[in-house]
Each structure stands twice: as C-alpha cells, then as structure tokens.
Amino acid sequence: MKKPKCTTLSYTGMDAPLVGRLWLAATEQGLCEIAFDGDEAEFVARLERLWRVKPVKDEQPLAEAVKQLREYLAGQRTGFDLPIETRHLRPFQRQVLDATQAIPRGNVSTYRALALQVGRPRAMRAVGRAEATNPMPLVIPCHRVIGSNGSLRGYGGGLPLKSALLKLEGVMLAE
Numbered sequence: 001m002k003k004p005k006c007t008t009l010s011y012t013g014m015d016a017p018l019v020g021r022l023w024l025a026a027t028e029q030g031l032c033e034i035a036f037d038g039d040e041a042e043f044v045a046r047l048e049r050l051w052r053v054k055p056v057k058d059e060q061p062l063a064e065a066v067k068q069l070r071e072y073l074a075g076q077r078t079g080f081d082l083p084i085e086t087r088h089l090r091p092f093q094r095q096v097l098d099a100t101q102a103i104p105r106g107n108v109s110t111y112r113a114l115a116l117q118v119g120r121p122r123a124m125r126a127v128g129r130a131e132a133t134n135p136m137p138l139v140i141p142c143h144r145v146i147g148s149n150g151s152l153r154g155y156g157g158g159l160p161l162k163s164a165l166l167k168l169e170g171v172m173l174a175e
Contacts, residue, residue, distance in 0.1 A: 006085075009051050010058040013040065014066050016073050018164055019138075019157060024062050024069075025055060030083030031065050033135045036157040050088060069138060075168055078105040080139045088135070092118075096130035103144045106170045110148045128153070138165075146173070 006027040014022050023043040025033040032051075035043055047055045059066070064082060071077035086094050095118045103109050109117075111124045111131070120126065131142040137156055143165040147153045150173055155162035166173065 006051050006053055008061075009047060009053050009055045010061040011044065011047060011055045012057060012059040012062045012066065014069065016070060018073050018168065019161060022069065024065055026061050026065065027051065027085045029085045029087070031062070031136060031139060032085035032088065034069075034137055034139060036137070036161075065139075072138065073168070082139060084136060084139065092120075092123075092126065093130040093133065096127050097134060097140050097142075100131065100134070100142055100145060101140050103141060105141075108144050108146050108166070108171055108173075110146055111153070112148045114145065132156070141165075144169075144171075 006029070008028045009025060009032075011023060011025040011033075014024065016022055019036060021037050023033070023035040023038060023040065024031065025043075025047050033047065044055050068077060068080050068082060072080070086097075089097065096114055099114050099117050100109075111127045115121055115123045115127045118127070131145050132154060134140050134142045134156075137143065143155055143157075143162045145153075152159050152162050152173070163173075
C-alpha cells in the first residue's frame with residue numbers, strides 16, 4: 001500500500017479520566033490517530049513514518065477532538081462528530097472500522113457478526129486484526145467488539161479499560 005501524504009500533521013497530548021494519557025493527531029482532513037499512553041517521541045516518530053511529514057505539536061486543530069473525548073469519558077457524550085482521516089487504512093480495515101463505528105453506544109457486536117456484516121463470514125481473525133490496529137480507538141469504538149461467547153478479547157488499552165468503557169456506556173457483561 002502506498003503511504004499517504006499530507007501537508008499538515010498536528011498532534012497533542014491530553015490527560016483524561018479512565019484512560020490516562022492520550023496522544024492525538026490530525027491531518028488537514030481530520031483526526032487520524034489516538035494512542036494510549038506511550039512516549040511522545042515514539043508517537044511522533046510513528047506519525048512521521050506513516051505520513052512522511054514532520055508532525056507539529058499544536059493543540060488548536062485538535063481542540064474539538066479533545067473536547068469531545070473529555071465529554072465522552074465523563075459520560076456526557078454518546079457519539080462523536082469529528083472529521084476523521086482514513087486514507088491510511090487498507091480497504092478491508094476501512095470496511096470493518098466503518099461497521100464498528102456504526103455500533104451504537106450501549107451496544108456490542110462480535111467479531112463474527114462484523115465478518116458477516118462486511119461479507120466475509122470466515123474472516124473473523126482478519127476482523128480481529130483490523131480492530132487491533134484501529135488507529136482511532138474510542139472514536140471508532142473497537143471496545144464494543146467482543147467474542148462470540150460474550151467474553152472480552154484484546155484491547156490496545158488493556159482489558160480492564162475495555163471493561164470500564166463498556167460499563168461507562170451501560171453495557172454489563174456476564175463475568
């Protein structure tokens with residue numbers, strides 16, 4: 001896949017309840033990355049490799065994303081109204097993450113159900129991989145995807161965070 005090119009790449013960090021430190025980045029087209037914790041230098045280096053442009057630390061282009069994330073984590077927002085950048089996603093991942101983004105707050109889906117939804121009924125592991133490499137967790141709610149047996153499966157922020165996010169949204173899973 002050809003690496004995307006952008007002219008402007010801004011990033012900022014934020015501390016948030018429940019999740020701790022988040023790093024956010026946006027191109028001129030919209031939000032392109034959210035990362036849990038991690039080192040600022042590593043985040044910047046990854047952005048530079050992916051987008052082939054030097055990221056600039058600038059809170060202004062990400063102010064609305066920061067505001068909406070804070071509202072969501074405080075239980076005051078049910079969804080996000082942000083432009084997002086998807087040029088860097090492969091077509092299958094984009095398809096899976098579009099389906100994931102449509103899962104309403106307070107609901108869950110399964111890897112199997114998403115595979116069926118995108119027309120690839122045997123691609124449950126590929127769906128799992130698409131979710132595992134979701135560049136915008138929280139905004140694209142991969143925490144709402146669970147195993148077919150109702151169990152929590154991997155999450156970039158860790159399973160305790162996945163559980164806490166689902167509880168924040170009113171989802172109670174059998175323990």
